[in-house]
Amino acid sequence: MSSKAHQEKIIAELRAQGYRLTPQRVAVIKTLIGNREHPSVEQIHDRVRTDFPMTSLATVYKTVALLEGMGVIQELCFKDTSSRYDGGSPDPHPHLVCTECKGIADVNIAGLRELYQDVAQRSGYRIESYRFDLFGICPRCQQDE
Amino acid sequence: MSSKAHQEKIIAELRAQGYRLTPQRVAVIKTLIGNREHPSVEQIHDRVRTDFPMTSLATVYKTVALLEGMGVIQELCFKDTSSRYDGGSPDPHPHLVCTECKGIADVNIAGLRELYQDVAQRSGYRIESYRFDLFGICPRCQQDE
DNA sequence: TTCGTTATAAATAAGCAGTATCCATAAGGA
DNA sequence: TCCTTATGGATACTGCTTATTTATAACGAA
Numbered sequence: 232m233s234s235k236a237h238q239e240k241i242i243a244e245l246r247a248q249g250y251r252l253t254p255q256r257v258a259v260i261k262t263l264i265g266n267r268e269h270p271s272v273e274q275i276h277d278r279v280r281t282d283f284p285m286t287s288l289a290t291v292y293k294t295v296a297l298l299e300g301m302g303v304i305q306e307l308c309f310k311d312t313s314s315r316y317d318g319g320s321p322d323p324h325p326h327l328v329c330t331e332c333k334g335i336a337d338v339n340i341a342g343l344r345e346l347y348q349d350v351a352q353r354s355g356y357r358i359e360s361y362r363f364d365l366f367g368i369c370p371r372c373q374q375d376e
Numbered sequence: 377m378s379s380k381a382h383q384e385k386i387i388a389e390l391r392a393q394g395y396r397l398t399p400q401r402v403a404v405i406k407t408l409i410g411n412r413e414h415p416s417v418e419q420i421h422d423r424v425r426t427d428f429p430m431t432s433l434a435t436v437y438k439t440v441a442l443l444e445g446m447g448v449i450q451e452l453c454f455k456d457t458s459s460r461y462d463g464g465s466p467d468p469h470p471h472l473v474c475t476e477c478k479g480i481a482d483v484n485i486a487g488l489r490e491l492y493q494d495v496a497q498r499s500g501y502r503i504e505s506y507r508f509d510l511f512g513i514c515p516r517c518q519q520d521e
Numbered sequence: 522t523t524c525g526t527t528a529t530a531a532a533t534a535a536g537c538a539g540t541a542t543c544c545a546t547a548a549g550g551a
Numbered sequence: 552t553c554c555t556t557a558t559g560g561a562t563a564c565t566g567c568t569t570a571t572t573t574a575t576a577a578c579g580a581a
Contacts, residue, residue, distance in 0.1 A: 308455035355515035370500035432560045
């Protein structure tokens with residue numbers, strides 16, 4: 232699905248659930264959806280304010296909470312930085328996290344589902360989601376060393 | 377290694393690095409090491425205070441930071457609860473997290489190393505550690521439903 | 522198009538986990 | 552036993568996030 236179509240779908244979903252379509256919300260959605268940069272609330276706020284300078288930080292917090300509640304974005308919480316938001320896919324997937332530049336990249340790992348379904352069977356847990364972060368140094372930061 | 381031996385090893389390591397062995401530190405170590413319950417700072421604090429009632433929360437924070445810096449325990453940060461501490465093994469390993477009772481269990485997943493070494497090769501990242509949490513409902517909480 | 526209802530935005534106060542500060546105390550070597 | 556100095560205790564503070572309050576604007580109805 233194209234980024235534009237994805238945005239439209241979420242906007243339609245908001246409308247369907249009776250939420251109002253405010254310019255601020257649309258701007259947050261546009262910043263998040265199809266953006267592969269996993270921005271922080273601050274970064275979303277800065278971006279949104281280029282178009283709507285009066286937008287409050289609280290509004291961005293409320294909007295990302297709303298979108299997360301709808302299950303269309305994922306919050307990625309880290310201990311040393313503020314949370315980052317993944318608007319690319321609402322389904323869990325592993326992330327590559329550069330400990331140097333703090334960049335976050337999506338990565339696909341084949342066979343992961345089978346792996347944790349085996350764990351579910353062995354442990355008796357009913358597994359509903361996961362979080363898999365690989366920490367290291369990205370190629371760009373390795374060059375800069 | 378037995379839990380007792382593990383504690384002794386860490387105490388020796390503290391001494392070797394010139395840190396003082398205070399009763400508070402020893403109590404924190406005893407609470408953490410060999411404990412499979414992944415306690416929070418609050419829980420460690422409560423436990424330590426049964427023996428040393430005057431112990432401050434700040435002391436527990438400082439001690440777990442020290443132990444984490446030495447690489448003998450792992451901090452597990454979550455978005456909805458305060459951090460939990462893993463004193464069982466300093467090496468990264470996956471965790472099963474019950475979203476109902478907030479319990480955390482260690483789990484072994486064979487082949488994980490190969491899996492992310494393949495990712496390293498494909499992506500060019502130099503992977504140094506990871507965090508893998510599986511969220512779900514533990515067997516006990518499933519029974520209580 | 523206008524009006525009315527009411528969800529939402531802005532501003533800002535409050536909450537909370539974790540950190541820093543400061544002084545008194547006690548660990549450990551001499 | 553004494554001395555030096557790291558450490559503990561108390562508490563103020565910080566930064567991220569949430570709650571509160573009031574004014575505004577979205578959207579259905581007429």
